[in-house]
Amino acid sequence: MARLQLAGSRRLVPLPRRAPRLAPLLLPLLLALPDGARADCPCKVPALCRPITHRPDFEVFVFDVGHKTWKHYDWSQITTVVLFSNYDPELMCHAHAKGARAVLRGDVSVKDIINATFRASWIAQQVKLAKTQYLDGINLDIEQDVAHSSPEYYALTALVKETTDSFHREIEGSQVTFDVPWGPNCVGARCYNYTGIADACDFLFVMSYDERCLACSQCIAGANSPYIQTLTGYDDFIKIGINPKKLVMGIPWYGYDYTCQNLSVDHVCTTAKYACRDAVHRQVTYQTIMKQVNSSTSGRLWDKNQQSPYYHYKDQAGHFHQVWYDDAQSISLKASYVQKHGLLGIGMWHANCLDYSGDAIAKQQTKEMWKALKPNLLQRGEK
C-alpha cells in the first residue's frame, strides 16, 4: 500500500489448527450446521463463518494492519476490511457479524506470474487460504514496476482475471479487488493494462496518495494527496473507459514529515537536493500529527492551491520540518467527487492511523475522520 511501510509488514499466517477436543460431542452438531459452516469455525455463532454475499451499493473499503483497534472502527459504514497483517479470526467474525466482507491481501512477484503453471498454483493457494480462514475474497496489492506490453504486462491482467474466476467459482459472493496508483499514465513505473484489469476484477482501489514526486518538484515539500492532481487521476481513469462503478477512492490517513534544508518566510520548505527522496521525508500517522500540530511553531496552515493542511516545527537539533497531511476538511473535499461522479465508494490507508484511545479530543477527531468519508450525507443531515 503506502510503499514505504511495506518493508516491515508481516506475512499472513494461517489459523493454527485447533485440537479436536470435542469431536464426539460436535458430530451431531456438525450435521445440523448450516451450509458453509464447518466445525473449526472460530466464531461463537457458526453461521458467522459463512461468506458475505450481499453486494452493497456503496463500498467503504478499509485496510487493517493489525492490533485490536478495529473494535473501535465505525462499523456502521464499513463494507470490506482487508486483513493486511496477521490473520485475526476475531476480526473476521466481527466483520461478518456487521455484514462486512473480510478479505485476504495478495502479493506475488510479477516475474513469477509470467509462468502460467506458477500462476495457477499461486491462485489455488490463495483460494485455499481464504477458505480455511473463512474470508470473502482477496485484495491484490502488487505495487511493482511493469513496462507497457512486456510479458509481465500481459501476465498481470491474466492473473487478475484468473484470480477473479477462481474466487467467484469457489467462494460464493466473494470479492476480488486490485490496488492501482493515483493515475493510469504509468504512475510509479506501473504501466498496467488498467482497463483490462478493471474488467477482470470486481473493482479497483485507487491509492490517491504518495503523489508527491520530490525530484520532479525541485525538492520542495508538498501535499501527499493534492486536490487537483488527485481528481485528475480519476478523470483519467474514467476517460480511458473505466466505469466509475469500478473505482473506489483511496484517501490517506497519514502524512509526510519533511526535513527542510531551508524554510522561507512564505512557507516553502526546500529539502536536501541530494537524496531528495526517502531520507528527507517519512510517513506519520494522523494521530501522531494531531498530537503535534497545536504545539508546532506555525500551527495548522492551509495551502489553497493543493487544498491541504500543513505545519512547521523545529526539532531538537534545530532543523525545521514541514508536515503535510490530510484531515476531515481536505478529505471531504475529495470525497465529494465520489458522489458527484458516481464512484463505487471510498476507503483509506489505513484505519489504524487514528487515535482510538478514548481521550475526549481524540475521540472527536477520530469521529470526524470517519464522517468525512461521506461528506454529502453529512450536509444532508445538517440541512
Ligand SMILES: *[C@@H]1O[C@H](CO)[C@@H](O)[C@H](O)[C@H]1NC(C)=O
Ligand atoms: C513454472 O512453474 C512451475 C510451478 O511452479 C514450475 O514447476 C516450472 O518449472 C516453471 N517453469 C518454468 C519454465 O520456469
Ligand SMILES: *[C@@H]1O[C@H](CO)[C@@H](O)[C@H](O)[C@H]1NC(C)=O
Ligand atoms: C487489455 O486487456 C484486455 C483484456 O485482456 C484486452 O482485450 C486489451 O486488448 C488489452 N489492452 C491493451 C492495450 O493491451
Ligand SMILES: *[C@@H]1O[C@H](CO)[C@@H](O)[C@H](O)[C@H]1NC(C)=O
Ligand atoms: C532560505 O530562506 C531565507 C528566508 O526566507 C531566504 O532569505 C534565503 O534566500 C533562503 N536560502 C536559500 C538557499 O534558498
Ligand SMILES: *[C@@H]1O[C@H](CO)[C@@H](O)[C@H](O)[C@H]1NC(C)=O
Ligand atoms: C488543537 O486546536 C484545535 C483548534 O483550536 C482544537 O479544536 C483541538 O481540540 C486542539 N487539540 C488538542 C489536542 O488540544
